[in-house]
Amino acid sequence: MFLLAAALALLGAGAAHAQTDCTAPTAPPQHHQARLQECLMESYSSDYRPVFDHKSTVNVQVGFILKYISFDSLEETFTVHSWVSLTWQDEFLKWEPADYGGLNMILIESSKIWTPELSLFNADASKYQSDSFYTTCRLFNNGTVTCVPHMAHSGICRTTLTRWPYDAQNCTLYFGSWMHTGEQINFTFDSVSAVNTDQYQDGPGWRLLQVAKKRYTGHYHCCPNETYPMLRYTYVMQREAAGPAAVVVVPSIAIVLLTLISLTLDIKDNTRLIVACFSLFCHFVFLTEIGYDIPKESADTPIILLFIRDSMIITLVAVLLTLALQALRARTAPAPGWLLSLNRFATSGPAKYAVFTEFDPDKTSEEKVALAETAAGPSAAAADEPQRASEWLQLSNILNSGVFIVSFITYAVLIICYIPRNDY
Incomplete structure (x- = not known):
């Protein structure tokens, strides 16, 4: 009995000693920044x-x-x-x-x-x-x-x-x-x-x-x-602009050359009509390409569009001119007197240097003689009335040369005014 009481007393003393050694946890000490921020935010309102x-x-x-x-x-x-x-x-x-x-x-x-x-x-x-x-x-x-x-x-x-x-x-x-x-x-x-x-x-x-x-x-x-x-x-x-210029500006110059080249080809050659029609088709392609790259409702019109628009009109004139000159070349009726005067004026004066020479290997010797006699004067032309039909060929050359010169000058003005340049 005494031993049991002693054991209980020893256990109670050990528990009390253990409880005395256990200290309550304390908060870690704050460093300066933590104290400063806590002080600043204590009554702060944003x-x-x-x-x-x-x-x-x-x-x-x-x-x-x-x-x-x-x-x-x-x-x-x-x-x-x-x-x-x-x-x-x-x-x-x-x-x-x-x-x-x-x-x-x-x-x-x-x-x-x-x-x-x-x-x-x-x-x-x-x-x-x-x-x-x-x-x-x-x-x-x-x-x-x-x-x-x-x-x-x-x-x-x-x-x-x-x-x-x-x-x-x-x-x-x-x-x-x-x-x-x-x-x-x-x-x-x-x-x-x-x-x-x-x-x-x-x-x-x-x-x-x-x-x-x-x-x-x-x-x-x-x-x-x-x-x-x-x-x-x-x-x-x-x-x-390197990319857009490569697919728009440079090809625009190329189709100008196509149109001008078509005007220098032989009138009766179908290659001339094919080149002119191909140039007209290229204009539509470029207009479609530009339409994908610019705002649809922009207040300003790019001057390159104005250039292609005017170039398309010139190319369309070249196509219609080719068809008209082919029909004019096929005429066999005698030429009127005013046509003879116009041809003499265009081939005898300074204007003759602006008229292209018709290189036609299929021309017969009779046609060449008729052209020479026509250029000699009205008396020679009147001597043989059927030979006056060759005047239509000369008229087609004059018209074609005139349209080429006008087109060349117009394109020069359009390129100066409407082809954009990099000014920066």
Whole structure:
């Protein structure tokens, strides 16, 4: 009995000793940054502007670090991908570095603090674009906050296609505060680098030439005591035209040569008609090809379209002329007197150097003699009336030469005025 009581006493003493040695867990000591952030966020609210006086202005400096630009000329929209640098002063986020081990800068999530909402006024409504952002910001002991989120801004850009495919587009983005006045949030350009293109890479099919910026104070008659400042960025982009030029501009010159060559071929040779018809068909092919590459409802007409339109008319005239000259050549009726006078004028004066010589190996010796007698004078031509039928052949040569000269001059003017060139 005594032994049992002693054993129980020993067990109770061991349990008490064990309970005395077990200490309650304590929280780990906080480092300076944790204490600082906890102190700053203790009574902080991100729902209102970070100023003690509601009449004070929050000045926000904006800088764009461009990455790349995608431009859809068919839909007339473009998207700018960039790192947007936003810097402002937060009067509620200040501290003394000496109180926190000399700490003068910390990193903080943008969702925990107030951030300005930079709105794009001419945004593409078909794409959702939020004015807010989420990133990690740098906070300095004097209250300066710098956030650099990655943002994509899509806007509307009305294309100018007059000089397509060597066209340059000016696309503009307008930024500002959607609801706040300039007395509440004042957006300005970054004093160090408003636009940085050191890391920019050209998008597919376009090359960035320059970026122009301008700030509008935003004074309006409706609100004389308020301002609505706005930042304008204009992006000038040049189309990479090597591909379109290879399939449009160069073939356009080729079909011009086809049309002119067809006018120099023998009238009675069917090869001339085939070449002219093939050139006319090529015009329709190029018009279809260009139709796939340009906006269907563009306000501007590319001058290359005007060139192909006028060239198509000239080619159509060449086809009709070939058919008419073939019919004229087949005439056997005697030529009237006015035709004899016209032929003599065209073959005896300075105009004879502009008339092509008819190389016809099938011409009989009688026809050659008739042509020679006709050129000699009216007395020789009147001596033998049936020989005057050869005047139709001479008339066809004169008409063909005249149309060729007019077509050549017209094409020269069209090429100078309507063929676009790369001026950049």
